[in-house]
Amino acid sequence: MTVSVPLWPAVLGRFGWQDLPFVRAWENPTISEIIGAFAGALVVVGAIVVAALLTRYGKWRYLWTEWLTSLDHKKIGIMYIVVAFVMLSRALVEAVLMRMQQAVAIENPGFLSPDHFGQLFSTHGSIMIFFMAMPFLTGMINYVLPLQIGARDMAFPWANSIALWLTIGAAGLMMASLVVGEFSTGGWSGYPPYTERAFSPGVGVDYWIWAVTLGSIGSTMAGINIACTVYKLRASGMRFMRMQMFAWTSLCTSILMIFAMPPLTVATLLLALDRYLGFHFFTNDLGGNMMNYANMFWLFGHPEVYILILPAFGVYSEVVSTFSTKDLYGYTSLVIATMAIAVLSFTVWVHHFFTMGQSANVNAAFGIATMTIGVPTGVKIYDWIWTMFRGEVRFAVPMLYAIAFMMTFVLGGFTGIILAMPPLDYLVHNTLFLVAHFHNMLIPGLLYGMLAGYHYWFPKAFGFRLDERWGRIAFTCWVVGFYLAFFPLYVLGASGMARRTQAIFEPSFRPWLYVAGVGAFVLLAALTSLGIQLWVSIRDRAKTRVEAGDPWDGRGLEWSVSAPPPEYNFAVLPLIDGRNPFYDHKHDEDQPDPYASPAAYEDIVVPRGSATSVVIGLAAAVAAFGLIWEIWGLTIVALQVIVAAVVLRSFGRDQHRTIPAAEVAREHEAWLARVRATPAIPRQLETAAVNRGLAEIVA
Numbered sequence: 197m198t199v200s201v202p203l204w205p206a207v208l209g210r211f212g213w214q215d216l217p218f219v220r221a222w223e224n225p226t227i228s229e230i231i232g233a234f235a236g237a238l239v240v241v242g243a244i245v246v247a248a249l250l251t252r253y254g255k256w257r258y259l260w261t262e263w264l265t266s267l268d269h270k271k272i273g274i275m276y277i278v279v280a281f282v283m284l285s286r287a288l289v290e291a292v293l294m295r296m297q298q299a300v301a302i303e304n305p306g307f308l309s310p311d312h313f314g315q316l317f318s319t320h321g322s323i324m325i326f327f328m329a330m331p332f333l334t335g336m337i338n339y340v341l342p343l344q345i346g347a348r349d350m351a352f353p354w355a356n357s358i359a360l361w362l363t364i365g366a367a368g369l370m371m372a373s374l375v376v377g378e379f380s381t382g383g384w385s386g387y388p389p390y391t392e393r394a395f396s397p398g399v400g401v402d403y404w405i406w407a408v409t410l411g412s413i414g415s416t417m418a419g420i421n422i423a424c425t426v427y428k429l430r431a432s433g434m435r436f437m438r439m440q441m442f443a444w445t446s447l448c449t450s451i452l453m454i455f456a457m458p459p460l461t462v463a464t465l466l467l468a469l470d471r472y473l474g475f476h477f478f479t480n481d482l483g484g485n486m487m488n489y490a491n492m493f494w495l496f497g498h499p500e501v502y503i504l505i506l507p508a509f510g511v512y513s514e515v516v517s518t519f520s521t522k523d524l525y526g527y528t529s530l531v532i533a534t535m536a537i538a539v540l541s542f543t544v545w546v547h548h549f550f551t552m553g554q555s556a557n558v559n560a561a562f563g564i565a566t567m568t569i570g571v572p573t574g575v576k577i578y579d580w581i582w583t584m585f586r587g588e589v590r591f592a593v594p595m596l597y598a599i600a601f602m603m604t605f606v607l608g609g610f611t612g613i614i615l616a617m618p619p620l621d622y623l624v625h626n627t628l629f630l631v632a633h634f635h636n637m638l639i640p641g642l643l644y645g646m647l648a649g650y651h652y653w654f655p656k657a658f659g660f661r662l663d664e665r666w667g668r669i670a671f672t673c674w675v676v677g678f679y680l681a682f683f684p685l686y687v688l689g690a691s692g693m694a695r696r697t698q699a700i701f702e703p704s705f706r707p708w709l710y711v712a713g714v715g716a717f718v719l720l721a722a723l724t725s726l727g728i729q730l731w732v733s734i735r736d737r738a739k740t741r742v743e744a745g746d747p748w749d750g751r752g753l754e755w756s757v758s759a760p761p762p763e764y765n766f767a768v769l770p771l772i773d774g775r776n777p778f779y780d781h782k783h784d785e786d787q788p789d790p791y792a793s794p795a796a797y798e799d800i801v802v803p804r805g806s807a808t809s810v811v812i813g814l815a816a817a818v819a820a821f822g823l824i825w826e827i828w829g830l831t832i833v834a835l836q837v838i839v840a841a842v843v844l845r846s847f848g849r850d851q852h853r854t855i856p857a858a859e860v861a862r863e864h865e866a867w868l869a870r871v872r873a874t875p876a877i878p879r880q881l882e883t884a885a886v887n888r889g890l891a892e893i894v895a
């Protein structure tokens with residue numbers, strides 16, 4: 197931990213030369229410090245290269261007007277996902293560093309200092325949860341939900357953009373901590389008293405507090421927006437029980453966000469009061485109590501893991517049904533199971549601290565509540581299996597992820613049940629067994645789900661498919677890498693190896709740690725393959741165009757529009773008459789043709805782009821930066837900028853743009869003509885297997 201001599205407190209606050217990783221590496225050239233300096237340099241050089249490329253190709257204006265300031269839910273969704281991939285890359289590299297350290301640091305100190313190792317698991321965990329998983333699923337919901345329920349946008353497009361920019365600003369703080377200062381060593385859960393000033397005087401914990409606070413406010417806003425969109429903007433006839441499963445899981449996740457995020461915001465803000473103003477909420481003196489923090493954090497933290505998993509469950513439901521060429525089995529039970537998980541998830545938080553002193557009866561009650569969640573989860577697994585049963589299963593990449601998920605997630609679920617038994621939890625709490633459990637839920641559960649969704653909806657968003665061969669290579673690496681990297685941890689944890697350990701004193705752990713290290717590299721290869729896949733797909737896009745926008749013979753409404761969809765999504769808002777209106781109309785001759793011209797077109801009003809949301813999000817990050825470094829003037833100015841932007845927006849006119857009916861008609865008719873000119877099978881052409889399946893359906 198560095199606490200350097202302030203250089204110029206009046207202007208630069210706490211900043212001193214030792215806060216630069218380059219200076220630290222110069223003064224103390226250990227491998228650990230050099231890696232730190234290299235990471236800092238990478239951020240700076242990366243930013244410069246991106247800026248230079250944008251300038252070289254004259255793309256700044258395009259980026260600003262078409263993307264950054266856009267209020268279109270589809271573009272906001274894509275930007276969220278870009279953030280998620282960037283942050284995934286960083287956090288994955290950090291994971292590899294940790295695995296390397298643990299593989300080499302057996303009976304020796306290894307190459308990472310304890311402090312650096314602490315920063316790595318803290319940034320890795322915080323980034324993966326708040327700046328990889330959350331943006332990924334929020335982005336996916338943003339993109340898909342309005343299309344699925346027949347809406348033209350989210351309920352509050354401007355707030356949507358502010359939520360995005362708060363997330364970007366907060367992710368920016370995470371990146372800034374690599375260049376100036378350091379990060380917290382308190383883990384993703386940031387427990388006091390360790391994170392109080394007395395034990396962590398540097399800027400690290402403050403970076404964590406403000407990044408998480410901004411992220412949590414962004415997620416609360418996103419939650420409200422998603423829920424209102426579902427409640428208010430469904431197309432006519434789209435009853436609740438006609439919504440696609442992904443829309444259902446989005447709704448349940450958004451409700452969890454609305455209720456679970458504020459406890460986190462409050463917990464981090466109270467911790468900030470402790471640190472900045474000497475309050476004693478979480479200290480042991482003057483009436484404070486650390487357990488207040490543990491309860492508030494996990495009151496957020498447990499529902500959070502279901503916030504993460506429910507949208508993935510939604511994706512699997514879509515994918516399993518589409519690629520089994522069958523209706524979803526047990527739709528109603530899936531809806532009820534989703535709601536049950538959402539409600540139950542608020543009743544189990546104490547299982548995160550069984551060992552922290554409450555009575556055995558309290559532990560038993562929370563343990564039983566925890567195990568109950570296995571029931572609705574099991575219902576879902578069975579429903580997916582029955583959906584596949586006797587289906588025409590097509591093994592396209594999204595389906596591969598879904599199958600790998602089912603087989604692997606169940607194992608992690610059972611280790612969760614083990615942890616839910618307090619007497620067993622006493623043995624493995626805070627060991628690598630726990631680390632194996634939660635990665636077993638987060639990677640095959642959440643991450644595979646997001647990747648399945650990415651492959652599934654990519655053609656919708658960009659008009660061409662992702663390369664199948666590289667998709668399979670990446671998939672294989674994600675699966676093989678996962679088993680290699682995390683199954684050894686069950687053994688290590690059961691043998692007593694604690695989590696967050698920088699150096700290991702037990703030689704018999706060595707073989708398992710080697711295997712886990714190899715697994716981490718395979719996972720890195722998986723991410724690299726996804727990068728190559730994207731490049732290959734863009735290069736070969738002419739061959740994989742999806743003219744009709746329906747490459748998988750899809751079921752939901754999102755497949756009924758062009759790819760990419762027009763800004764207003766639907767030329768004419770659809771009328772819904774069943775659970776799979778698009779699919780049924782497509783395949784039943786007696787039903788109306790989904791590619792028929794509508795009777796009439798109308799003018800459509802869409803929101804104009806707005807710079808104010810960008811300004812608000814970034815100014816919030818600047819204000820936070822000022823608080824971290826105690827540059828109070830900067831914070832005050834940034835807060836004033838936020839107020840000014842809000843005022844400006846409130847008085848702004850011309851916030852909407854009308855697209856004349858004639859223009860809508862021209863675009864839509866041109867698309868319909870192109871679709872009708874293409875025979876049904878090539879419209880929906882994926883692998884040979886897909887083709888065979890489709891040929892039979894059409895015949």
Ligand code: HEA
Binds near residue numbers: 505569609612637
């Ligand atoms: C997406 C993320 C995710 C998911 C879905 C889950 C799901 C579950 N988790 Fe996990 N968990 C985490 C992420 C997740 N967890 C994280 C991140 C932590 C640690 C945080 C930290 O400390 O840093 C954690 C920690 C954690 C603990 C604390 C342990 C400790 O600190 O010592 C416990 C204890 O009860 C637990 C239990 C469970 C249970 C019972 C489920 C259940 O929901 C699982 C249900 C699924 C199944 C059971 C399988 C399928 C079901 C069937 C096939 C039906 C038949 C089975 C039965 C009826 C039993 N988890």
Ligand code: HEM
Binds near residue numbers: 383
């Ligand atoms: C993809 C490959 C991944 C690898 C190799 C990996 C590896 C690791 C390692 C080595 C640790 C430290 C374990 C310890 O305490 O000893 C860790 C912690 C953690 N990881 Fe991962 N991880 C990966 C992906 C993910 C994903 C996708 C998520 C979440 C979505 C995630 C969330 C976490 C969390 C929350 C922690 C706990 C941090 C803490 O202790 O505070 N990880 N991971």
Ligand SMILES: [Cu+2]
Binds near residue numbers: 497498501
């Ligand atoms: Cu939990």
